[in-house]
Amino acid sequence: MTFAGKHAFISGSSRGIGAQVATMLAAQGATVAINYRDKAARAQKVADAITADGGKAIVVGADLTDYPSIDALAETLKSEFGGLDLLVLNASGGMETGKGEDYAMVLNRDAQLNLVKTALPLLSAGSRIVFVTSHQAHFIRETPTMPEYVPVALSKRAGEDALRELIPELTAKGIEFVVVSGDMIEGTITATLLDRLNPGAIDARKEAAGRLYNVEEFAAEIVKAASAPVPANNTVLIGDTSSFTQG
Numbered sequence: 447m448t449f450a451g452k453h454a455f456i457s458g459s460s461r462g463i464g465a466q467v468a469t470m471l472a473a474q475g476a477t478v479a480i481n482y483r484d485k486a487a488r489a490q491k492v493a494d495a496i497t498a499d500g501g502k503a504i505v506v507g508a509d510l511t512d513y514p515s516i517d518a519l520a521e522t523l524k525s526e527f528g529g530l531d532l533l534v535l536n537a538s539g540g541m542e543t544g545k546g547e548d549y550a551m552v553l554n555r556d557a558q559l560n561l562v563k564t565a566l567p568l569l570s571a572g573s574r575i576v577f578v579t580s581h582q583a584h585f586i587r588e589t590p591t592m593p594e595y596v597p598v599a600l601s602k603r604a605g606e607d608a609l610r611e612l613i614p615e616l617t618a619k620g621i622e623f624v625v626v627s628g629d630m631i632e633g634t635i636t637a638t639l640l641d642r643l644n645p646g647a648i649d650a651r652k653e654a655a656g657r658l659y660n661v662e663e664f665a666a667e668i669v670k671a672a673s674a675p676v677p678a679n680n681t682v683l684i685g686d687t688s689s690f691t692q693g
Contacts, residue, residue, distance in 0.1 A: 448673050450475030453527040457481050457510060457561065458537025460489035462634055463578070466665030467534055468492060472501030474669070476532070479523060480505045483537075510537055510557035511549075520564050530568040532672055535561065535577045535609075540598035541639045554601035559608045571620025576672050577609055580636075581683070584627040585690035594643040598636075613680065626671045628684040633661045655686050 454471050458464045460482035468478045469492065478496065480503055482489035493503040504526055508519035523530060535558055540550025562575060569575070582591040583602030591599050606625055616623050630637050630651050641648045652658045659667070664684065671682045 447475035449532070452476045452531040453479075453523075453529065454532035454534065454672075455479040455481065455506075455523060455530055455565070456534040456536055458483075459534075460485050460492060463631065463661050463665050463668070464534070464536040465492045466662055467536060467668050468503065469496055469501075470665055470669045471532070471672070472496045472503055473499065477502040477504075477527065479503070479527070481519075481537070482507055483509050510561055511552050513560060516557075516561055516564050520568065523565075523568055527568075529570055529573075530565060531573045533562070533565055533569065533573070533575045534668065534672065535575065536668075538578075538598070538602060540601055541594070541636065541643075550597045550601035551604060554598065555605040555608055558605045559612075562609060562612065566619075566621075569619070569621050572622075573620075574622040574624065574672060574676075575609075575616070576668060577606060577623070577625045578668060579603075579606055579625060579627045581627050581629050581685075581687060581690050584625070584681075584683075585687075589690045592640060592644055592647055594640055594647075595636075610680070622676050623680055624671055624676045625681045626668050626684065627681065628664050628667065629655050629658055629686070631661060631664045632658045654689050657685075659685055 449471055454476045456464050456468045459468045459480045468480055472478045480489045480493045489505045493505050496503040506519055506522050508515045538554050579602050582595055583599040586599040586603050613623055637648050667684045
């Protein structure tokens, strides 16, 4: 029960990796806040499954790109939890249609930074922030990625950089920060969209990497990184990175 007595908020946790992370954290004793943007019923289903298994969960709706919504979210978490021990920045996007050319940057950089700054009063010494990203984004400045993913990769890397600039301030408050980066994850919405736009892309990436993690496997790595000692470079790389680091 690694997270017994802890309170965790996981953005974008009504499905996929976020839902798995929330479920695993709850299984290890955390009280978790399941976050959704539009799909309240789907988020409630995740929470109900957690409580049916003896865990503790609440459901909180918030659009990360809507700042008043994030302010309301923080108030809800303060009311329900008092404070936070773990903030998992899982939600991301940028491949959706009809969202505007700057949507990826608004969501993956600006909204992430705003969420952290808004949540800071809830975080105390000993708490941790985990930022979830992909190798395609983390290494975008060294290694090109699929054209369809470039806007997302650049914006995710910009978000990571913006959050890393907060490390001195976070450290002064006793708050730990870690980036968890993984390859393309089989079964995610991003992988599905990429394969639709670029048929065969995921199979090609799997062949190059040897294997790709699935949703449950990657979620387990995020949960591990949420309690393991933070590396000196604040970065946990999951799986093979040879395709991204060869000079």
